[in-house]
Amino acid sequence: MTAVGEVQNRPAEPRFTLGFATTPDAIAETQALRYRIFAGEMGAAIDGGEAGLDVDHYDAYCRHLTVRETATGRLVACTRILTDDQAPKAGGFYSAGEFDLKMIDSLPGRVMEVGRTCVDAEYRSGAVIAVLWQGLAEFILANGYDYLFGCASIGLEDGVAGAYRWFLEGLEQGTIRA
DSSP states (O other): OOOTTOOOOOOOOOSEEEEEEOSHHHHHHHHHHHHIIIIIITOOOOTTGGGTOOOOGGGGGSEEEEEEETTTOOEEEEEEEEETTTHHHHTSOGGGGTSOOHHHHTOSSOEEEEEEEEEOGGGOSSHHHHHHHHHHHHHHHHHTOOEEEOOOOOOOTTTTHHHHHHHHHHHHHTSOOO
């Protein structure tokens, strides 16, 4: 028993929990979150819309990393990981349909693709994406990956002005090479 005013030294339960969606229901939950964000918020035309799910053939070959609010179990973020050993089974990487990946194909070492990353609008303060990236970093280190790549959706509500500013900032900071 502790005296009044003493602080108990208990570790706080983390607000968010990392995991992998491994059941069909859990994977469908990630697809529903993706649909809500990509189709609902961003206006993307997505196959499977009648079911309210963002589904494509790559899902079956991916690991689905999730972030849940610990107290409620609510799914608040997800991304999918397509590894170099699963990509051939999927017919290649998703990004190969958007970009020429010859440079990535020639890299020594292991590669993995991330995609369909999204965070629930109520949880975009930075903590959730940090937890998601922590999970990606842990996966990379635990499985010996050397390179990470993927596609990103950039909103163009203002035409291309925002994307162009982002590109110029990247050039200036050296994070993008043209």
